[in-house]
Amino acid sequence: MMDTEFPLQLPLKIDWSDLDYFGHVNNISYFRYIQAARVNYMEHIGLVESYSTEKKGPIVASCKCDFIQPLFYPGDITIRSKINFIKKTSFGIYHQIMNAKGEVAAEAQDVMVMFDFNQNTKSPITAELRETIEQLENKKIGKKPE
Secondary structure (H helix, E strand, O other): OOOOOOOOOEEEEOHHHHHHOEEEOOOHHHHHHHHHHHHHHHHHHOOHHHHHHEEEEEEEEEEEEEEEOOOOOOEEEEEEEEEEEOOOOEEEEEEEEEOOOOEEEEEEEEEEEEEEEEOEEEEEOOOOHHHHHHHOOOOOOOOOOO
16 A cells, blocks of 8 residues: 555564564664665665766765664564655655554654765755655655655
8 A cells, every 4th residue: 555645665574683682673773674764765766776877876964763662573564764855965764663553663864965976075966866756755845854
């Protein structure tokens, strides 16, 4: 089922190795889930290919996670992702990590900065990239976070 608010959803299984001493999913594992969702989003908008052909792509400037409720093994999760702002050289990806009951277990925010690895400097977000994101999101995206 397509979620119109979150155009990309990544289902994952909780692995036993994700647990901490207390028997719930370790905070580090949440960041691995977020990373998987981030890469999934970048693949969908062509940034993985852009890096391999032009050596331009996003770097992580910030990743913040708010833990709302614990996750446990065994279990299934879904990471829902959407872009919530686009600026001149950066954009934000908002994620929700959902438990198997459909409840929000964590909320995360990535800030990605476009980078030219040949020039070793930030690069502007192209009109084509903005258009690709807005088509996937099915909406215009402003400069300020929601």
